[in-house]
Amino acid sequence: MSFPGSGLAKGLAVTLRTMTKKTVTAQYPDVQPELPPRTRGVIALLEENCTVCMLCARECPDWCIYIDSHKETLPAADPNARARTRNVLDRFAIDFSLCMYCGICIEVCPFDALFWSPEFEYAETDILELTHERDKLREWMWTVPAPPALDPAAEEPKEIAAARKAAEKLAAAAAAEAGGSE
Ligand code: SF4
Ligand code: SF4
Numbered sequence: 001m002s003f004p005g006s007g008l009a010k011g012l013a014v015t016l017r018t019m020t021k022k023t024v025t026a027q028y029p030d031v032q033p034e035l036p037p038r039t040r041g042v043i044a045l046l047e048e049n050c051t052v053c054m055l056c057a058r059e060c061p062d063w064c065i066y067i068d069s070h071k072e073t074l075p076a077a078d079p080n081a082r083a084r085t086r087n088v089l090d091r092f093a094i095d096f097s098l099c100m101y102c103g104i105c106i107e108v109c110p111f112d113a114l115f116w117s118p119e120f121e122y123a124e125t126d127i128l129e130l131t132h133e134r135d136k137l138r139e140w141m142w143t144v145p146a147p148p149a150l151d152p153a154a155e156e157p158k159e160i161a162a163a164r165k166a167a168e169k170l171a172a173a174a175a176a177e178a179g180g181s182e
Contacts, residue, residue: 037145039118040101042132043094044140049113052087056105056114064098065105066091066131094137096122097130117143 026033035041057065068091074084106114117140124130132140150157156164 035118035120037118038116039120040103040116041118041120042096042116042122042140042143043099043106043137044115044117044144045092045134045137046113046115046141047089047092047134047138049111050089050092051111051113052089053110055108055110059104059108061102061104062098062100064095066093066095089134092134092137093131095131097127115141115144117141118145119143 052067052069054067057063057067067089069087069089071085072088074086076083103116106116119140122130122132
């Protein structure tokens with residue numbers, strides 16, 4: 001059983017409770033959201049690393065990566081050797097109106113040519129503009145965050161360990177030489 005005006009009291013109680021809570025409404029675009037650094041905003045292409053292996057285009061579930069290339073023959077350095085051929089990239093584009101941001105292309109790229117950038121402000125009024133060609137994809141590279149720092153407890157990378165050992169050996173040899181000449 002409810003007494004007269006109980007509905008109003010309940011409503012006011014809800015209003016008061018809500019008024020004292022911290023607001024969760026984001027005032028975008030006046031206030032930029034604080035996104036995690038690994039946010040999947042847009043895909044960037046490091047063209048120099050791409051060997052046109054086509055893995056990303058083949059694995060993309062949406063078929064929204066377009067790659068064109070041609071073969072170039074490089075003359076052999078040695079007259080007894082065979083001439084080498086290599087792929088030259090003519091076009092690399094991603095249609096972000098189809099992309100579902102699954103990240104498979106980035107995962108499968110064996111040459112570290114694709115990266116996530118947290119940039120997300122590239123809405124367009126013309127859907128065709130959402131196909132980013134390679135120059136635009138290359139530009140996104142400037143917005144890719146640096147990789148996270150190595151875990152201090154992690155094993156030293158092989159390349160660094162080898163370089164350090166070589167430097168230590170050289171320093172020891174130089175010190176021995178300096179000691180012998182005194
Ligand atoms: S994120 Fe997924 S859908 Fe988008 S281009 Fe890469 S593989 Fe295709
Ligand atoms: S998987 Fe990587 S290297 Fe291969 S075509 Fe795609 S971006 Fe280029």
